[in-house]
Amino acid sequence: MKEGVPILGEPIPLDEHACSVALPNWADVVGYEEGKEEVSSKLLCGYPRFVYHKYIVQLMDYAVDHFQASLSSSASQRNPEGWDCILLPSGPSALRARDFIIQACDMGPAALLSTRDNCIDPSHLPLDSYEITCHSSNVHIQLIDSDTNIHAVLFPRQTHIAVQAKSYWQHTGEVVSSRRAEVCLSNLKLPIPRFTEKYIAGMASSVVNENTTRQNGNLVQQSESDDLKYICLHPADTANASCSTDSYDNNNNNVKELIKERIAGIVGQRQETVFLAPSGMGAIYAAIRLARCNALKQTSVDEAGTVVVFGFPYLDTLKMAGRREWSPCGVEFFGNGDDRDLEKLEDLLQSSKRKVCAVVTEFPSNPLLNCHDLQKLRDLADKYKFTLIVDDTIGNFANIDLLQSNIADAVCTSLTKLFNGRGDAMAGSVILSERYVKENGGILEQTLCGEEELFCSDASALFANSEDFLQRSHQINRTTEEFADWLISHDDVREVFYPKYTQPDIYKSLMNHKIDPAKHVPGYGPLLSLTLHDHMCVRSFYDSLPFAKGPSLGTNFTLICPYTLLAHYHELEFAREYKVRASLIRCSIGMETINELKSGFSSAFEMSKLYPKLAPASYSMLSQTREFSSIPLGREDFQKRRPMLSFTNLRSFVRSMKYAI
Numbered sequence: 001m002k003e004g005v006p007i008l009g010e011p012i013p014l015d016e017h018a019c020s021v022a023l024p025n026w027a028d029v030v031g032y033e034e035g036k037e038e039v040s041s042k043l044l045c046g047y048p049r050f051v052y053h054k055y056i057v058q059l060m061d062y063a064v065d066h067f068q069a070s071l072s073s074s075a076s077q078r079n080p081e082g083w084d085c086i087l088l089p090s091g092p093s094a095l096r097a098r099d100f101i102i103q104a105c106d107m108g109p110a111a112l113l114s115t116r117d118n119c120i121d122p123s124h125l126p127l128d129s130y131e132i133t134c135h136s137s138n139v140h141i142q143l144i145d146s147d148t149n150i151h152a153v154l155f156p157r158q159t160h161i162a163v164q165a166k167s168y169w170q171h172t173g174e175v176v177s178s179r180r181a182e183v184c185l186s187n188l189k190l191p192i193p194r195f196t197e198k199y200i201a202g203m204a205s206s207v208v209n210e211n212t213t214r215q216n217g218n219l220v221q222q223s224e225s226d227d228l229k230y231i232c233l234h235p236a237d238t239a240n241a242s243c244s245t246d247s248y249d250n251n252n253n254n255v256k257e258l259i260k261e262r263i264a265g266i267v268g269q270r271q272e273t274v275f276l277a278p279s280g281m282g283a284i285y286a287a288i289r290l291a292r293c294n295a296l297k298q299t300s301v302d303e304a305g306t307v308v309v310f311g312f313p314y315l316d317t318l319k320m321a322g323r324r325e326w327s328p329c330g331v332e333f334f335g336n337g338d339d340r341d342l343e344k345l346e347d348l349l350q351s352s353k354r355k356v357c358a359v360v361t362e363f364p365s366n367p368l369l370n371c372h373d374l375q376k377l378r379d380l381a382d383k384y385k386f387t388l389i390v391d392d393t394i395g396n397f398a399n400i401d402l403l404q405s406n407i408a409d410a411v412c413t414s415l416t417k418l419f420n421g422r423g424d425a426m427a428g429s430v431i432l433s434e435r436y437v438k439e440n441g442g443i444l445e446q447t448l449c450g451e452e453e454l455f456c457s458d459a460s461a462l463f464a465n466s467e468d469f470l471q472r473s474h475q476i477n478r479t480t481e482e483f484a485d486w487l488i489s490h491d492d493v494r495e496v497f498y499p500k501y502t503q504p505d506i507y508k509s510l511m512n513h514k515i516d517p518a519k520h521v522p523g524y525g526p527l528l529s530l531t532l533h534d535h536m537c538v539r540s541f542y543d544s545l546p547f548a549k550g551p552s553l554g555t556n557f558t559l560i561c562p563y564t565l566l567a568h569y570h571e572l573e574f575a576r577e578y579k580v581r582a583s584l585i586r587c588s589i590g591m592e593t594i595n596e597l598k599s600g601f602s603s604a605f606e607m608s609k610l611y612p613k614l615a616p617a618s619y620s621m622l623s624q625t626r627e628f629s630s631i632p633l634g635r636e637d638f639q640k641r642r643p644m645l646s647f648t649n650l651r652s653f654v655r656s657m658k659y660a661i
Contacts, residue, residue: 005546009042012550012559016196016232017178017424017461019416020552020559021046026539029562033569044195047551048178048426049170049279049316054193055181060085062190063144063152079138082157086165087150087181089278089453093174094141094151095122097165101139101155103325104164108138118326119292119304148184149452150176171320173281177426179236180455186238196231233424234461255459256451262466263419263429267397267411268404268514273437275430278453280393280414281316283428284360287410288321290430291358291387294440298385303329305357305386308345310377311337312578314366315567317391321360329354335578337365337372342380349384356384362391363400364499364507367529367563367586368579371503374407374510381409387436393417393554395499397431398473399522401512409436415462417554418476418526419469425461427454470520472556472591477523480589483597484528491613492536492605497529527553529563529586533613538562538583541608546600553588558597560587 008028011018021043023029031039045053052060064083088094095114102108114122140154155161169175185192260274277283292304306329307321322331332348334341349356359381364371374390381388390408392400396418402408413419415427481500488496499507511522532538542549547558551566563586568575572582589597 006548006550008039009044011045011196012548012552013423013555013557014196014199014231015422015424016182016194016230017234017236018045019048019423019426020548020550020555021051022548022550023561023566024549025543026562026565029565030569033565049173049175049281050551053178053181054195055178055185056087056176058190058193059087059144059150059176059181059184060152062188063087063142064154066144067140067142067152067154079156083154084157084162084165085152085154086169087144087152087176088174089151089176089180089455090149090174091141091143091151092122093172093453094153096172097153097168097174098139098141100168100325101153101161101165104167104323105161117292117296117304117328119289119296145184145187147187148180148455150180150184167323171281171316171323172285172326173277173279173283173316173428174285174453175278175282175426177278177455177458179425179457179461182236183238183455183457186236194230197229199231200229233422234457234464236457237460255456255463256454259415259459259463259466260429262463262469263397263431266470266515267401267431269431269434273432273434275432276415276451276454276459277428277430278455278458279426280391280412280416280428281320282453283412283414283430284317284389284391285320285326287387287389287412287430288326288358288360290410290440291389292327294387295355295357303355305329305355306332308332308334308348308356308359308386310334310341310345310359310361311365311370311372312368312580313360313362313391317360317362329357332356337361337370339373342373342376346380349380349386356386358387358389360389360391362394363402363510364394364502364525364527366394366527367497367567367584369394369497369499369502369527369529371499371506373503373506374402378407394527395507395525396473396554397512398470398515398520399477399512399525400507400510401514402510403431403433404514405510406433406435407510409433414554415466416552418473419554420462420465421469421472421554421556422461422465423552423555423559425458425465427458427462470515474520474523475591476526476589477521479592479594479597480526480528481524482594483589484524486594486598487528487530487601490605492533492609494531494533498527499524526589527586528589529584531581531584532608535609535611535613536605537608537610538585541604542585544604544607546603547592553586555588555590557590558588558592559590560585562586 005024006012006022008022008024010022012020012022023032028039043051045051063085068083086097088097096118099113099118102112138156142152142154144150144152155165182192256276259276260271263274264271277286288307295304307327309318309321309331312335318333321327334345348354359377361372361377363374377388387409389410389412390402391412392402393414397411397413402411409432411431413429415429484496484498484500487493488501513522532541542562545560547560549560551561553559564572564575564580564582564584
């Protein structure tokens with residue numbers, strides 16, 4: 001293992017609330033996807049939507065035990081297999097999860113659902129109605145802790161139900177964060193299963209205060225109640241138990257409002273157009289619900305319409321839009337996102353058979369960094385009255401202007417990524433265009449105002465980490481562009497996917513030049529993907545890279561992954577249909593210098609050559625075979641042309657060549 005590269009299963013960054021985990025070797029990624037015990041057992045954490053944090057697991061166990069203890073013996077006898085649960089950050093999200101489980105697992109009629117459509121906010125239902133409406137469906141909701149607002153959705157312990165419940169958590173992004181779970185565990189006087197204590201030994205530290213030390217750039221928090229030490233830069237505020245809705249800075253300013261003010265200043269809009277979510281996927285889910293709710297308001301029929309996904313997106317966006325529980329009219333997928341797909345989309349829109357309520361796209365796309373023609377999509381949105389939702393996470397709102405340019409109705413961003421930078425807090429945002437807010441203000445409160453789902457301690461971490469967002473974005477833009485230029489001219493690299501090379505004219509037309517250039521100059525963002533030539537071993541290349549390797553992107557440090565294996569391991573053929581190679585390597589460039597990047601990649605290139613790169617062939621094997629087999633030659637003629645072969649050997653050679661072809 002390269003010195004300084006996190007080993008298998010270590011949190012990235014080294015923090016109790018890390019949002020990534022080290023998968024340093026190709027075999028680790030394959031083992032993770034195949035569920036091999038030798039890999040999964042070493043994971044101290046994972047990306048929070050995919051892997052339940054240890055604090056979450058501890059709280060889930062408590063919720064199940066507490067619920068089972070509250071049941072009568074007759075109720076327990078009716079469900080002998082026991083109970084399982086997922087945790088949600090609010091009452092409305094718990095109701096949505098409950099409704100999803102009932103529908104996905106066919107556990108009862110529509111009359112059991114809290115609302116007729118998941119886009120309709122169920123928060124008008126009183127808290128004491130949760131248990132009453134849930135009992136008949138065998139899916140229960142229980143408030144675990146009122147201070148942190150955590151709700152458990154409990155269901156029979158059956159694998160197929162647990163799989164669907166996990167799908168809700170993963171695809172909607174309505175998750176309970178590790179900090180929220182930590183405060184809840186503290187409130188309930190339950191042990192908190194730290195996993196970074198073992199890294200403390202041997203670290204040099206200097207005392208910051210009586211309970212906190214700084215070690216290797218990380219804060220190590222020591223509990224006041226015992227001698228337990230752990231690594232955490234932004235600890236949860238366990239002293240302020242009732243902080244689920246708001247938290248305040250040293251000047252008594254509401255931190256969530258300060259985050260929205262910071263974002264609004266960058267995009268040049270009013271603060272009231274910015275809404276926060278518990279994750280990036282949570283933002284997309286909220287925006288789709290908003291679009292569907294808006295469509296229901298405008299139609300006389302009881303259907304919101306179809307959701308369109310335009311271009312090959314991050315996997316969970318397509319999977320969420322394709323679920324009938326969330327989009328009853330289905331999804332239309334235009335995976336290439338090119339001019340031909342634009343024509344197909346307009347054909348669909350012109351058809352009276354299917355109404356489209358929303359088009360969801362990424363700019364640029366993940367992982368191929370394609371820049372779809374957003375102006376044409378805007379023109380179609382104006383003509384056919386659908387909501388245009390753009391996920392700008394890869395480009396980010398400091399680099400591209402999708403709102404002042406009157407392109408998007410809703411811009412969704414995973415604030416977990418570059419805005420946060422450190423990779424230790426989950427959050428997302430939905431920014432609505434001023435026009436969309438003016439036209440649809442009445443329904444915004446029904447869908448986007450549940451900001452209690454972003455926990456106060458996560459908001460505090462996000463606010464602190466994003467203070468230098470513009471400076472970091474500016475530096476990473478410059479480094480990534482220089483590095484991409486170096487890669488694209490490298491003999492070992494087949495392709496580089498980067499907005500500068502995919503559809504540069506479209507990207508440049510939407511660059512955000514409204515920020516003071518002394519603070520930030522727009523660029524192409526931190527992400528690029530690459531594939532290697534045939535003479536290179538991609539597995540050795542990945543294993544040899546001396547950088548952090550694992551899921552996520554937009555960190556202050558370079559973070560690399562074999563994207564297609566992580567995202568589409570069980571659907572590689574599907575990915576290949578849209579030109580996403582199984583061997584694709586995705587690189588999120590951080591704050592390292594260009595020389596550090598070149599040095600690390602040069603070493604990996606050198607260690608991964610299978611054989612010297614060959615010059616392009618001047619003739620094909622097929623033409624060579626035809627030359628031998630189709631021209632009638634006498635023995636003397638042949639000996640003149642190929643003196644080293646006998647006529648008998650020629651027949652064997654030609655036969656073998658035909659089979660080889």
